[in-house]
Amino acid sequence: MKPEVWHRSPGNRGSLVWFLANFLLVSRRSPEQRESIGPCSAIRCWCALLLLMIASSCHIMDPSASRDEPYTGIAYRFPYRVMHRIAGADGILWQLDPAGCPLDSEMAEGAIETAMQSWNLAGTCSFRRAEATEAATVTISWKDADHGRPCVRFGISSELVAHIATAPTSGDPTPFSIHLNASVDWTLEKVPVKMARSGTGLNVAMRFQPSLPAVIAHEAGHVLGLGHVLIEGSVMHPLHLEAAGSPGEPDLMAVRSLYGGGDTSSADDMEICCVDPQGKPHLAAPIIRGLTPCDRVRIHLFDIDSDGTDEIVLLGRGRASDGSGLLFLKFKAGALLERTIGPFPGALSGSLPLAVGKNGAGDTVLAQNPDDTKRSYLALVIPVGGPPLRPLLPGERWKSASGGGGDEDGDGTLDQPISGVAECGWADLDGDGVKELIRRGGERSPDR
Ligand SMILES: [Zn+2]
Ligand SMILES: [Zn+2]
Numbered sequence: 001m002k003p004e005v006w007h008r009s010p011g012n013r014g015s016l017v018w019f020l021a022n023f024l025l026v027s028r029r030s031p032e033q034r035e036s037i038g039p040c041s042a043i044r045c046w047c048a049l050l051l052l053m054i055a056s057s058c059h060i061m062d063p064s065a066s067r068d069e070p071y072t073g074i075a076y077r078f079p080y081r082v083m084h085r086i087a088g089a090d091g092i093l094w095q096l097d098p099a100g101c102p103l104d105s106e107m108a109e110g111a112i113e114t115a116m117q118s119w120n121l122a123g124t125c126s127f128r129r130a131e132a133t134e135a136a137t138v139t140i141s142w143k144d145a146d147h148g149r150p151c152v153r154f155g156i157s158s159e160l161v162a163h164i165a166t167a168p169t170s171g172d173p174t175p176f177s178i179h180l181n182a183s184v185d186w187t188l189e190k191v192p193v194k195m196a197r198s199g200t201g202l203n204v205a206m207r208f209q210p211s212l213p214a215v216i217a218h219e220a221g222h223v224l225g226l227g228h229v230l231i232e233g234s235v236m237h238p239l240h241l242e243a244a245g246s247p248g249e250p251d252l253m254a255v256r257s258l259y260g261g262g263d264t265s266s267a268d269d270m271e272i273c274c275v276d277p278q279g280k281p282h283l284a285a286p287i288i289r290g291l292t293p294c295d296r297v298r299i300h301l302f303d304i305d306s307d308g309t310d311e312i313v314l315l316g317r318g319r320a321s322d323g324s325g326l327l328f329l330k331f332k333a334g335a336l337l338e339r340t341i342g343p344f345p346g347a348l349s350g351s352l353p354l355a356v357g358k359n360g361a362g363d364t365v366l367a368q369n370p371d372d373t374k375r376s377y378l379a380l381v382i383p384v385g386g387p388p389l390r391p392l393l394p395g396e397r398w399k400s401a402s403g404g405g406g407d408e409d410g411d412g413t414l415d416q417p418i419s420g421v422a423e424c425g426w427a428d429l430d431g432d433g434v435k436e437l438i439r440r441g442g443e444r445s446p447d448r
Helices: 013-028 031-036 041-058 105-117 202-206 212-223 249-259
Strands: 005-007 090-097 126-129 138-143 162-166 176-181 270-275 281-283 297-302 311-316 326-332 336-344 355-359 364-368 378-382 398-402 425-427 436-440
Touching: 090 105, 105 126, 105 212, 138 212, 162 212, 176 212, 249 336, 297 425, 297 436
Parallel strands: 090 126, 090 138, 138 176
Antiparallel strands: 005 162, 162 176, 270 281, 270 436, 297 311, 311 326, 326 336, 355 364, 355 398, 364 378, 425 436
């Protein structure tokens, strides 16, 4: 589901901390300990945070006590997130309602047009201004800070200079809208202009003039389906002062993964292939770019959210950081990328074998054994339908589907050693009953 309004706002570190803390607490207890601890969530929260602080200072959070190669650096930060795919990405029509423009109207219009065109990549995606007779997909308009219902008001915070909204919440006739806050002081420069602290009213709170071209490029990225990412050089950084002024390399990798185009694959890419009767693989969908450097990110294939079709499940090696960890990719008809879920940093180790199973409710259980001299384990539950993820509950039973493991009596010890699920191979990403071959890019030159 698409959110109806996306604000520019920081990431969700708070929930990450809470998740990690809970995960560590439950997973690292023996069954006896689990039972002896009461349900006082305040104490639990405290302990969890304490544990997390200790963990972050000595790295016990990374249970990669090296079954595999001992990569101990920061885990790979996935360079983009995908929220949706838009039909007809190459030639999206937009229209502008100049009413209420706080800048020179003609100059603002020119800046908006140039910024929309910054996404124009032949054969991948592009924006074009709609003629009067054409039905546009995107409306760009100026709104008061509290334009309220049916849309939502802008905040006073520095991030809330613009948002994207979808019909009917937007109040506009087009499927997508970019609402610009007419109450702030904009610049037509390509980057935001920092201002002295002196001033009155909103200028004090803002301390910079947002760049109209940079904000338009960011919001147009949302229209194309890109989510926020804390990556340098990306126009999709949630903080305006940190974001690139126009689409950067991470953003181009994202739109090419969604809509195609670009060169042959590199070692950081993934290919989704179909195989002809002679057994020869051919690219079946756009190359998924830049998510899977081979020494740093593992590629697994299984139905992680129990929706009946397989997902590509990526797991980074190394120490958890914002934007790294477990990421899964969902596809629609034609094995076309539709969205990414995650990443969930620190939830699992990219250096330990992974077992995949199901609990009684049909939720997916992912388990790892940080110390193969013992039969205790760490496990994570991905409920039917997807996040929020949660730790396995004390006493919760699960059956292995692949990669060994299982705990069918819920005693907190593994029924069999974890041998690990395979990397790459075959999966039915679009649920059409025909499996695709998923392999790393690079070496070979694919047939098209
Ligand atoms: Zn945004
Ligand atoms: Zn709005």
